[in-house]
Amino acid sequence: MRVLHVIPSLSPSQGGPSFALPAMARALRAEGVDVDVATTDDDGPGRRLPRGSGPVECEGFRAWFFPKQTEFYKVSLPLARWLNRHVRDYDLVHIHAVFSFAAIAAARAARRAGVPYLVRPLGVLNRWGMEQRRPWLKALSFRLLDKPLLDRAAGLHFTSVQEREEAAGLGLRSPARVLPLGFDLNEFVTLPPTSVFHAAYANTAGRPLVLYLSRLDPKKNLEGLLEAWAQVSGPARLVIAGEGDAVYTAALRERAAQLGLGERVLWTGRLQGELKRAALAAATLYVLPSRSENFGIALLEAMAAGLPCVSTPGVALASEAAGSVRVVAPEPAALAGAINRLLEDPAERTRLGAAARELARRKYTLLAMGRELKAWYEEVTHAAA
Numbered sequence: 001m002r003v004l005h006v007i008p009s010l011s012p013s014q015g016g017p018s019f020a021l022p023a024m025a026r027a028l029r030a031e032g033v034d035v036d037v038a039t040t041d042d043d044g045p046g047r048r049l050p051r052g053s054g055p056v057e058c059e060g061f062r063a064w065f066f067p068k069q070t071e072f073y074k075v076s077l078p079l080a081r082w083l084n085r086h087v088r089d090y091d092l093v094h095i096h097a098v099f100s101f102a103a104i105a106a107a108r109a110a111r112r113a114g115v116p117y118l119v120r121p122l123g124v125l126n127r128w129g130m131e132q133r134r135p136w137l138k139a140l141s142f143r144l145l146d147k148p149l150l151d152r153a154a155g156l157h158f159t160s161v162q163e164r165e166e167a168a169g170l171g172l173r174s175p176a177r178v179l180p181l182g183f184d185l186n187e188f189v190t191l192p193p194t195s196v197f198h199a200a201y202a203n204t205a206g207r208p209l210v211l212y213l214s215r216l217d218p219k220k221n222l223e224g225l226l227e228a229w230a231q232v233s234g235p236a237r238l239v240i241a242g243e244g245d246a247v248y249t250a251a252l253r254e255r256a257a258q259l260g261l262g263e264r265v266l267w268t269g270r271l272q273g274e275l276k277r278a279a280l281a282a283a284t285l286y287v288l289p290s291r292s293e294n295f296g297i298a299l300l301e302a303m304a305a306g307l308p309c310v311s312t313p314g315v316a317l318a319s320e321a322a323g324s325v326r327v328v329a330p331e332p333a334a335l336a337g338a339i340n341r342l343l344e345d346p347a348e349r350t351r352l353g354a355a356a357r358e359l360a361r362r363k364y365t366l367l368a369m370g371r372e373l374k375a376w377y378e379e380v381t382h383a384a385a
Contacts, residue, residue, distance in 0.1 A: 001091050001092070001374075001378070002033075002034045002090045003033055003035055003090060003091060004038060004089075005037045005095075005096060006038050006096065006103070007037065008074040008102040008103070010039050011049060012272075015214070015215040017122050020181050021096060022061070023369075024181070026059060026060035028060075030366070030367070036055070036061060036062050037061050037062070038102075039066070040066055040074050041068060042068050042074050048067070066082060074100060074101055076101065076102065080105040083106055087109040088113045088115065091377070092115065093116070094120070095119045095153075098124055099124060099138060107153070114384075116154040118153060118156070119153045121156065121163075123293065125166065126166035126294065127166055154384065158178050158294070159181050159316070160178060160316035160317065179372050180295070180363070181369060182366045183297070183304075183365075185365075188280070188304040188306075191278070191281035191305060192277055192281055193281070194281050196281075197275065197278040198282065201268065203263075204237060204239075204266065204282065208343055209237055209239050209284050210238050210239065210287055211241065211283035211285070211286050212288070213242060213301075215243070216242045216248060219291055221289040222289070224330055224332050225238075225289045225332075226252065226255055226259055226265070227332035228339065230336075232336055232339050236343055237264055237266055239265075239266045239268060241268045241269070241270070241276070243270040285308045285309065285343070286299070286307040287309070287311070288312070290311075290312060290330075291330055293316055295316055295317055299311055299317050303325070306354065307356065308326070308348070308350075310325070310335065311325050313327060314330060324352065326338050326342065
């Protein structure tokens, strides 16, 4: 079976989806599915990934990177032309986006060629995404472009029950299925020594570290986290590890200064590889205060590393991991209370960390995801035959 995955960007700057798709491809390859990916060369606003004239061989799949012509919707006419020429080469198309030129182009090409397609909406159909991000434009786009695309899909791929339920009020007609993401979490079994992180960032040794490791984005509720941190007592430092829009990042730093947080907050930028894993090793606990996450890959990595975690009901993974993650309201007082209590209770930190590690490594595996996806693909292609 040959399957084409289409996504607007594979840039690490775009967060979870760019990590989830390669993991999905590896899981499918292990099940004997031939996976190709079509995307743009987007690497964040004003930046482009290096690309060649042909496919790039990645671990588990081949990827074609086409030049984007706009930042908004990541319009790529070369991508659309390639899809129109080659979509018939595949048994099924799996689209990872809505409100995107790539998704519209892929769905239209697949329909013209009679190839069934699935859509993974990436969480943007929830109430927060529909109401907080360009609501008028989204409403117009949804009515004219995206709802028809979704209604004609062979299926909608949600990664959590919460994501499916939040989209249920939109009147979508295509059958929906919840299939959680899975990852190779072996890299979090043995972490680097904490000294790797302490050597990179002075004055972090010997004190508790509360780690936020994810993109810097308004939906992540970082303003609430900073206000919560102003209510946390003791010698702990908040480590904010991530990157985002320059203007938004500057505003966060300014807010931290207004709150008088000073050296109590360490801004590291995006961490990768050994240094990222060392940050997880050095952390006392992890916090993801988002108002909306259709899954929560960063939280899963922290859980797999055995960290006690604080998160919110808007993070779908946190809601499904009750008992293994401390889930509190996204308001500053609730976040501060949870952080303070865990910093003061090493026994509870140990219990939560062990429960989180066991759940992550038992439920969210590549093997389970690969088998379920392949079975779904076979079901869809047989129905379309």
